Amino acid sequence: MESPNKRKLPLKERIKRKKDRIQHSKKTNLPLKQRIKRQWDRNAIVYIFLTPALIHFLIFQVYPFAYSFVLTFMDWKIIGDPVFVGLKNWKTFLGDDLAWRAIWNTVLFSIYYIVPTMTLGLILALIINSGVKAAGVFKGIFFLPVVTSFVIIAGIWGWLFRGTGSGMVNYLLSFFGVEPQLFLADSSQALMVLAGLSVFKVAGSTMIYYFAGLQSIPKQLYEAARIDGASRFKIFWRITFPLLKPIHFYVAIITTIGSFQIFDSTFLLTGGGPNYSTTTIVYYLYEQGFTGLNLSYAAVLSYILFFIILVISLIQRKYLGKETTHF
Structure with missing residues (x-):
């Protein structure tokens, strides 16, 4: 919803301002590589401090969770290699x-x-x-x-x-x-x-x-x-x-x-x-x-x-x- 001040502007002036905003948005629409670089420059210290926690989460949470799901389709007694058995364990x-x-x-x-x-x-x-x-x-x-x-x-x-x-x-x-x-x-x-x-x-x-x-x-x-x-x-x-x-x-x-x-x-x-x-x-x-x-x-x-x-x-x-x- 436009403000009362903007409504008082002539139609040509409002159209011009709208075109300027569109042009400005196009200029700021940088390529992906440059946007990533900009984000890194702005938040580099945050990413550095979060990296150890992220690595810990991936190794000790995500990987065991995913591997245990794969293990449900295997037959593994610790000794020896896992053998694929399909849905046998679920049955x-x-x-x-x-x-x-x-x-x-x-x-x-x-x-x-x-x-x-x-x-x-x-x-x-x-x-x-x-x-x-x-x-x-x-x-x-x-x-x-x-x-x-x-x-x-x-x-x-x-x-x-x-x-x-x-x-x-x-x-x-x-x-x-x-x-x-x-x-x-x-x-x-x-x-x-x-x-x-x-x-x-x-x-x-x-x-x-x-x-x-x-x-x-x-x-x-x-x-x-x-x-x-x-x-x-x-x-x-x-x-x-x-x-x-x-x-x-x-x-x-x-x-x-x-x-x-x-x-x-x-x-x-x-x-x-x-x-x-x-x-x-x-x-x-x-x-x-x-x-x-x-x-x-x-x-x-x-x-x-x-x-x-x-x-x-x-x-x-x-x-x-x-x-x-x-x-």
Whole structure:
């Protein structure tokens, strides 16, 4: 849309100015080689500093990703050269009942893990944000499991949920007349116990994300709601929770990815048992690749995991990634 000043100019003058702009654009339309040289002269220092990171990305990210996809069509046991077998490994996956069970166990673990982690992180953030005394101390306590070695936490968790009378949880349950539970030795309980361990470990970092989101919400919205007589629940449900939507989206993405990559707790506490009830897709991938030396089939499992996470992330982006506005 032209400005009022330009509209006042005579028609011939406007046409002349337009031709001048066209001629100027033609002069600046340099050959590709000269444009590349100009860009290099302007941003040479930036390209120099980015080169090491780019080389690292190509060697340790792009190349392994591409080579592992090629490996899915090969038969390679580390010893000897890879042999092309076409779609054999993919067909093997379709008929592998244990692989499908590992995927189902991973989905169950995600259900036990994602919502409790997000809920607990939000509750802790609300407590810290409420102005409680010694908020910094509480933040440190809640965040302590995040920075503590997972091996140490897993050892403590295994002691707490030991399936004998000497286990702390069973000892406490005995006061309420509950018989000792097997926990990690019970196929119906082991996966939930592992999910509880992950929730305990990660909830502190989730709290930090939500706390940052709470700090970014304008205080004027809360003041206006209180003047209108809104209750605390309505303020939370109508203002706080909706405006935390970007945080919900981010936390949902990282917790979903983390849940589908669960390995360490299974490796340390259950070894995939009992009766394969805690065998997750990553643990099964590890067994195929490093225990069974079937790297080609392990590559297939890694791509199946990649596609599952990609689809779930796209679904979450569609329903949670929309921009949030407030008035």
